[in-house]
Structure formats: C-alpha cells, structure tokens
Amino acid sequence: MFDFLSYEFMRNALLAILVSSPIFALLGTMVVNKKMAFFSDAIGHSALCGIAVGIVFGFTSRSVSMVLFAVLFSVLLNLVKDRTTYGADTIISVFASVAMSLGLVLLSKDGNFNKYSSYLVGDILSITGTEIVSLLICLVLVIAFWAVAYNGLSSDNLNRALAKSKGIRGKVYDYVFSAFIAVVIMFSIRWIGILLINSLIILPAASSRNIARNTRTYHLGSVIFSVLCGVAGLIISYYTSAPSGPMIVLLLGGTFFVTFIIHAFRKD
Amino acid sequence: MTEHAHKLKDSCNVHCHCIKINGLNVSFGDEKILDDVNLHMHCGELTVLIGPNGAGKSTLLRALLDEVPHEGTIEFKETKTGNISNMMKIGYVPQSLNIEREIPMTVYDLFASFISRYPVWLFKNRKLYDKIREQLRLFSVEDCIDKQVGKLSGGQLQRVMLSIAITPMPNLLILDEPVSGIDENGVRDFYRLVNEMKSRNDLAILLVSHDLELVRKYADKVVLLDRKILCKGTPDEVYADPDFKRIFGGGEV
Numbered sequence: 001m002f003d004f005l006s007y008e009f010m011r012n013a014l015l016a017i018l019v020s021s022p023i024f025a026l027l028g029t030m031v032v033n034k035k036m037a038f039f040s041d042a043i044g045h046s047a048l049c050g051i052a053v054g055i056v057f058g059f060t061s062r063s064v065s066m067v068l069f070a071v072l073f074s075v076l077l078n079l080v081k082d083r084t085t086y087g088a089d090t091i092i093s094v095f096a097s098v099a100m101s102l103g104l105v106l107l108s109k110d111g112n113f114n115k116y117s118s119y120l121v122g123d124i125l126s127i128t129g130t131e132i133v134s135l136l137i138c139l140v141l142v143i144a145f146w147a148v149a150y151n152g153l154s155s156d157n158l159n160r161a162l163a164k165s166k167g168i169r170g171k172v173y174d175y176v177f178s179a180f181i182a183v184v185i186m187f188s189i190r191w192i193g194i195l196l197i198n199s200l201i202i203l204p205a206a207s208s209r210n211i212a213r214n215t216r217t218y219h220l221g222s223v224i225f226s227v228l229c230g231v232a233g234l235i236i237s238y239y240t241s242a243p244s245g246p247m248i249v250l251l252l253g254g255t256f257f258v259t260f261i262i263h264a265f266r267k268d
Numbered sequence: 269m270t271e272h273a274h275k276l277k278d279s280c281n282v283h284c285h286c287i288k289i290n291g292l293n294v295s296f297g298d299e300k301i302l303d304d305v306n307l308h309m310h311c312g313e314l315t316v317l318i319g320p321n322g323a324g325k326s327t328l329l330r331a332l333l334d335e336v337p338h339e340g341t342i343e344f345k346e347t348k349t350g351n352i353s354n355m356m357k358i359g360y361v362p363q364s365l366n367i368e369r370e371i372p373m374t375v376y377d378l379f380a381s382f383i384s385r386y387p388v389w390l391f392k393n394r395k396l397y398d399k400i401r402e403q404l405r406l407f408s409v410e411d412c413i414d415k416q417v418g419k420l421s422g423g424q425l426q427r428v429m430l431s432i433a434i435t436p437m438p439n440l441l442i443l444d445e446p447v448s449g450i451d452e453n454g455v456r457d458f459y460r461l462v463n464e465m466k467s468r469n470d471l472a473i474l475l476v477s478h479d480l481e482l483v484r485k486y487a488d489k490v491v492l493l494d495r496k497i498l499c500k501g502t503p504d505e506v507y508a509d510p511d512f513k514r515i516f517g518g519g520e521v
Contacts, residue, residue, distance in 0.1 A: 165360040212372035
C-alpha cells in the first residue's frame with residue numbers, strides 16, 4: 001500500500017498535505033464561525049491577480065509579491081467594508097471580480113494564459129521542498145497566532161462592544177486574521193488551485209461543527225478530518241489516477257454529509 | 269435620590285466613586301444624535317435611561333464604551349480621596365450575542381474568551397474553570413458551565429452575561445435593553461438581580477429600559493432622553509413631567 005512513497009514527488013505531496021491541512025483546519029474554524037466563507041473564496045480568486053502583479057512588476061521572488069498583494073488586498077477590503085453601508089457580500093464580490101479579471105487580463109497579455117491554467121485546479125504533485133518549508137513556516141505562524149489571538153477573535157465576533165469593554169482590540173485581530181487567510185491561500189494556490197482552495201478551508205470545520213459541542217472538540221475534529229481526508233485523498237488519487245485535489249475535496253464533502261446525518265439523528 | 273440609595277451610599281466603603289459625563293455630543297455627519305448630555309452617576313445607584321425610539325439611548329451607551337466618536341469628557345472620581353482617574357472600568361451587558369443554536373461553544377468557552385488570554389481551543393484550564401464557576405455561582409448558573417451557549421434559555425444567558433460583565437468588578441455597569449427576548453417573569457427576575465447586585469457591590473449601574481413599571485419600582489434615578497436630556501430625577505419626578513406625558517402618553521403607568 002505504501003509503494004507510492006518510493007516516488008519523491010509523492011513524498012513531497014504527502015509532506016505538504018501533512019503540514020498544510022492543520023493550517024486550513026485551524027483557520028477554517030473561525031472562518032465558519034464568522035461566516036466568512038465568501039471572503040476566503042474571494043481571496044482565492046484574487047490570488048490570480050497577485051500572481052499577475054508579481055510577473056508584471058518582475059519581482060524576483062513570486063512568493064514575496066503574492067504575500068504583499070494578499071496582505072494589501074485583505075486590508076483594503078476590510079477598510080472599505082468597515083466604511084460603507086453596503087453588505088459585506090457586495091463589497092467582497094466587487095473586490096474579487098475586479099482582482100480576478102485584472103489577473104486574467106494581465107496573465108493573458110502575451111496570449112499564453114495556458115501557462116498559468118494550473119493555478120485554476122492546482123497540481124499537488126509539483127510541490128517542491130522549498131514550498132514545503134514555506135508551508136511549515138506558515139503552520140508555525142498560524143499556531144502562534146491562534147494561541148495569541150483566538151480568544152480575541154472569538155469574543156470580538158460574539159459582540160464587539162462587549163469585547164472592547166474588556167480591553168480586547170477586536171478590530172486589530174480581525175485585520176490580522178484576514179491577512180493570514182490571504183497569505184495562506186496565496187501560498188497554497190499553486191498546488192491546490194483557485195477552484196478548490198476554499199473547500200479545504202470550509203469543509204473540515206463545517207464537518208466538525210456538525211458534531212462538536214465545545215471549542216476544543218471543534219478544533220480537534222476539524223484537524224483530524226482535514227489531515228485524514230488529505231492523506232486518504234492523495235493515496236486514492238495515486239492508485240486511481242484521479243486528480244488529487246478534487247479527490248480530497250470529495251472525501252471532505254462525504255465527511256460533511258456523514259457528520260450532518262449524525263447530527264440530525266442525535267437527540268438533544 | 270431615594271432613601272434606599274442614601275442608605276447604600278452610607279454603607280459604601282473606600283471604593284465609593286462617582287462618574288460624571290460632561291457635555292457629551294455625538295453627531296453623524298450633520299445630524300446631531302446627542303446634544304450636550306450631562307449626567308452624574310454614583311456607586312450604589314441605578315440610573316435608568318428611557319426615551320422614545322431613536323432617542324439616542326444606545327448611542328449614549330456606545331459613546332460611553334468608546335464605540336462611537338464623541339465630544340465631551342467622562343470623569344471618574346473617588347469620592348473619598350477626590351482623585352480623578354481615567355482608570356474607570358466599565359462592565360457591559362449587550363442586547364444580544366452573535367450566536368446560533370448549534371455553535372460549538374460552551375459557557376466556559378464564551379466566558380474564558382472574554383476574561384482570559386489562555387486559548388480556549390487548548391486544554392481546559394482548571395484554575396480558570398474554577399474561577400468562572402465561582403463567578404457563575406453569583407447568579408446561580410454554575411451548572412450551565414459546560415452547556416452549549418446556543419442551548420441556554422434567555423434567562424440563563426442573561427445571567428451568564430451579567431456574570432461576565434462583573435468579572436472583574438467594574439465601576440460602572442452598562443446594561444443595554446437586556447430584557448428583550450425573555451418572558452415577563454424573566455424580566456422581573458432580571459430587575460431583582462440588578463437590584464441585588466447594586467446593594468452587594470460598589471458600582472454604579474446605567475440601564476436602558478422600556479419597562480416603565482419596573483423602572484418605577486427599582487430605579488433610583490430616571491433620565492428621559494430624546495437627543496438631549498429632557499428631564500431627570502426620581503421616578504416620581506420624571507413620571508410627572510410634561511415631557512414624559514407627551515412621549516409616553518401619560519396616565520397609563
């Protein structure tokens with residue numbers, strides 16, 4: 001069963017999943033609680049623009065330009081959202097469509113968008129050692145951020161004025177959290193793809209939320225579902241030659257429906 | 269001030285203080301929401317804010333919480349020493365929390381996220397758990413500590429929120445129409461709790477309310493607000509005021 005490990009690209013892919021799935025699982029719990037699914041989806045779509053900007057301005061490291069763009073985009077989006085009376089969904093939609101279209105236009109400038117089409121569905125088997133290291137750094141940062149900021153994020157989400165009366169600067173946490181999501185998405189987009197990235201953030205947490213009763217089991221469930229489905233999806237895709245990203249998402253989707261049914265039949 | 273409040277004031281010890289709001293103004297664009305509000309609150313006193321819809325009651329609370337930009341000063345003075353300090357602690361009970369029935373969050377999680385930096389997604393912190401249980405006991409809801417917040421009754425959630433608001437004990441407790449969403453018994457219960465809390469602790473309480481009957485029974489001071497303060501005084505004084513009769517239709521209380 002483990003003969004797939006004899007290939008370096010499979011070992012890399014497995015490592016990438018082991019490192020990145022806890023990141024998605026952790027961030028996802030708060031994305032779901034804060035009803036930000038649309039936001040993270042929009043960030044994923046705008047990643048295309050981040051890539052394009054990096055290429056146009058000829059940054060030596062594409063990652064640096066993507067991170068800069070991600071942070072800038074999320075902060076700007078939050079600023080506009082906080083200062084208008086439009087619903088957040090409208091603002092997010094406007095930002096995402098503009099960013100994605102700009103990305104598409106810039107990337108097809110020389111008539112060869114095909115070169116970048118892998119960003120749409122991603123290719124986990126192409127991940128390199130360097131990228132795994134950046135994902136590992138992401139994981140460490142996200143855990144550190146989670147330890148410092150989770151209480152603040154959660155209480156701010158429950159009631160901002162109440163959080164403020166306790167000296168919790170909810171808005172600051174909120175901005176940093178959005179920026180974190182944006183950065184993590186940018187790092188993962190090349191091997192997961194714009195079309196699937198949001199599923200990896202939303203589905204584990206949503207599945208866990210179906211059956212969890214407190215914050216600890218919510219997190220634990222989310223991480224377990226994320227890692228298990230990630231690893232299983234990769235192995236299944238190796239033996240069936242199905243694309244791994246969609247396979248992982250299918251497993252996560254199945255998990256969601258199973259937990260949903262468990263929840264429906266649970267009495268209390 | 270009622271006789272009751274006088275008695276409380278005398279029994280008040282070193283922590284006795286008063287809170288002075290001077291010339292508070294709030295405007296959104298050209299529109300003046302609050303015009304020159306002056307208010308004096310003492311510890312051991314329940315001040316109730318009443319007024320028609322859109323009078324700016326919630327805005328006043330939000331200005332005190334520093335949630336909306338405002339002009340004017342809020343002074344906090346120890347009556348014994350006469351020291352003016354900026355270190356006023358405010359406790360707040362909001363109208364509602366952003367929770368759904370199924371949210372995976374227990375009362376412990378909710379409470380801890382507001383009063384502690386220990387991450388609630390890690391293992392339960394025993395010391396914190398015991399402290400929260402102690403605080404919940406003050407309102408007889410210690411048995412709810414492991415319940416999911418979305419599954420509490422309105423009255424239980426109200427008690428949990430009161431308990432959060434007084435951890436740590438504030439100098440001023442602000443209650444924003446907290447009675448909405450609970451039945452009539454729950455409302456009476458709530459006023460009883462607030463009254464108890466007032467006599468047990470050294471704090472001033474500011475409450476926004478619609479229940480004029482219970483206000484008459486429990487308030488030490490009533491403030492009638494409609495963009496500016498129309499009148500203030502004991503419930504009897506305010507209820508006899510022509511402005512009060514104009515706004516609330518007189519007689520019916």
